[in-house]
Amino acid sequence: MxxxxxxxxxxxxxxxxSQGGGPTPRAVHTADRADLLALDQMAADCTALAELDADLTTHYGAPGLVADLWLAAYSRDPQLNPDPDPLHRANHAITAGLLGTPEHRELRRMTVGDPYAAAMSVLAAGPALRKMLQKLDPDGYxxxxxxxxxxxxxxxxxxxxxxxxxxxxxxxxxxxxxxxxxxxxxxxxxxxxxxxxxxxxxxxxxxxxxTEDGELAVARVRAEARQSARTAEDALLDEQAMMAAWGTSGGQLQHLDPDERMRLAERLRGGKLAQFAELIGRFRQMSGAQRSRRVEHAKSEYVGVTLGDDLGALVPGEIVNLAVPALRAQFAARLAEQQLMVYDQRGEDHQAQGAIIACVDCSYSMTLTDGQEISGEAYAKALALALLDQARAATPVREFSAILFDHTALPPITFRADQPVSLEDKLRLAELFPAGGTDFQQPLDAAVRLLEAEYSATGRQQADIVLITDGDAELEEDWLAEWRQTKQRLGFRCFGVSVGWWAEEALALDKICDDVRRIDTLETSATADLFRAI
Missing domain, CATH: 1.20.1270 (Substrate Binding Domain Of Dnak; Chain:A; Domain 2)
Incomplete structure (x- = not known):
């Protein structure tokens, strides 16, 4: 021949x-070509998904299982291929064990149309997939x-x-x-x-x-498949809660590619940032509740009589009318029309308009827990981040700066009122920790410089400085005299938060702060009223 x-x-x-004989049939198919394009894009962009696919293919002979499960999570109407390729029968059994179950329906509420969430659901199920493939073919055929x-x-x-x-x-x-x-x-x-x-x-x-095929194979893995869907849903909910705790919106996340988003999630999930996220969530709930109790105008001075429906400010004559049965119908009608005679009252609470500046002690002792569940560092930084939320919730929005200090002051981390909050800056605030000694004068001097710059640029006063520390420091008399003069000139307030078992001994705070809170048990509720005052 x-x-x-x-x-x-x-x-x-x-x-x-030369191209491998064309595409391999999948265990799951979709009528929407856009789904396949989204799958190709996700496979190209998500390194972790590609690595899981390579692992399942190399070690378990299950090519395409990752794609099948992604389509089952993402597509609006995923369908099982009734006649799968012989090598895809395990994929078919696993996806058949998932599709239509209550657990998978709940998972799909979060993943349909969301390529990243669908990818995360597959990655979260990775350990379960390996177990199921091993169960279906223990001898490696x-x-x-x-x-x-x-x-x-x-x-x-x-x-x-x-x-x-x-x-x-x-x-x-x-x-x-x-x-x-x-x-x-x-x-x-x-x-x-x-x-x-x-x-x-x-x-x-x-x-x-x-190896088993058809319904026998499906029955063998159905329990594990359903559990994998529950695990994936829990993982997605945990990530959502974690991102929300750090104030990361869905719009911000859409700008990240899958690998960046997963690296961010891993960063937030690990170490002290995970503990901070829980504390931040608790502080955020508490500060929101306290803001709802604040009043814009405190009613303290009677300046006349007006018409209205404030039952707490009725003049005596209206109270008499309410007491007379024959006049109650008339009283009710005038109440509905806001025509009751009531006292006109005026008076304002302090409404800060300047920046909020958190000076956070990062001396070594702040890392110690002294037998408590959380450290002083975690408490202080979570409180500072909650104060950032407080600044953003103000009308108009207030500028916020954090000054981390030990025996020196690090450069301020500033969140401008006219710019979106930077997640990277929030994480820098949480992660930086110089771990030296304690000096109050340097961070407070840095805070004053920020307020002077703000005053020069806008003429704005009524700012708030919050000094959070677990220690005490020597203060020079000349410095104290200048501090008092500066406070009067710039019109700001200074709050002190002393944390730790020796909080009662931190006497320097009384010399520099208008209001000091001493907290020996690190609980978020201990500083609840701080959010109402600022």
Missing amino acids: TRLGALREAATPWLDQ RKSAHRARADAQRAAQRVQPTYEAADDAVDGDRDAEVDRPLSTAVQWAIAAARAAEDHAAQALAELAEH
């Missing part, structure tokens, strides 16, 4: 297979069959270039004799492809003989 025509006839079954098929595809692809070399040598003349080295290479490639196909067919037959 040295004529080109004979070589062509023998090689025909393996020619034009699927892995052997997958390798045999891959070997057959590679062998088939080697036929094409050897035949093309022979074809070029005789300029495509099918009646021409091909040189022996070239014709031998083609024959060897054909023989290798045929042998590889036979081996793959045998491996698939052994897989079918030694």
Whole structure:
């Protein structure tokens, strides 16, 4: 067999297979082509998803399972392929065990149409998928069959270039004799492809003989599949709660690619940031409740009589009318029309308009828990981040700065009122910790410089400084005199929060602060009224 025509006839079954023979049928399919485009994009953008697919393919012989589960989570109407490829029958069993279950329906409330959430649901189910694949094929027949098929595809692809070399040598003349080295290479490639196909067919037959199929396979993994859906839902809810605790909106997350978003989630999930997230959530709830109790105008001075419906401010004559049965109907009608005679009262609470500046002690002792559930550092930084929320909730929005200090003051981390909150700056605030000694003068001087700059630029006063510390510090008398003068000139208030078992001994705060809260038990409720005052 040295004529080109004979070589062509023998090689025909393996020619034009350089692309691997076309797409492999999936266990799950969708009628929406946009779903497949979104899948391709996610597979390209999400490294973790690609790594899970490679792992399940290499170690369990389950190519395409990741794609099947992603489509099952993302597509509006995913359908099981009634006649899956033999190598995809395990994929079919696992997805069949998921689709339509109550757990998967609940999961899909969060994942349908959201490519990232669908990817996260698959990644969260990764450990369960490995267990299910092992359960369906404990002896590794699927892995052997997958390798045999891959070997057959590679062998088939080697036929094409050897035949093309022979074809070029005789300029495509099918009646021409091909040189022996070239014709031998083609024959060897054909023989290798045929042998590889036979081996793959045998491996698939052994897989079918030694593994369960259909409803038996589905029944074997259904319990684990349903549990994996619950696990995935919990993981998504946890991530949502964590992102919300750090004030990260869905719009901000949409600007991150999947790998960046996963790195961010991992960063927030680890170490002290996870503890901060829980504390921040508690502080945020408490500060919101306290803001709702604040009043814009405190009624303290009577300035006249007006018409209205404030039952707490009725003049005595109206109270008499209410007491007379014959006049109650008339009273009710005038109440509905806001025509009752009531006292007109005026008076204002302090409404701060300047910046809120949190000076956070980052001396080494703030890391100690002294037997408590949380450290002074966690408490102080969560309180500072809650004060940032307080600044953003003000009308108009107030500028916020955090000054971390030990024996020196780090450069301020400033969140401008006219710019969106930077998550990276919030994380920098949470993670930085110089761990030195304690000095109050430097951070307070830095805070004053910020307020002076604000006053020069806007003329705005009525700012608030909050000094959060677990220690005490020496204060120079000259500095104290200048501090008092500066407070009067710029019109700001200074609050002190002393945390830790020696809080009562922190006497320096009384010299510099208008209001000091001493907290020996680190509970968020201990500073609740601070949010109403600021």
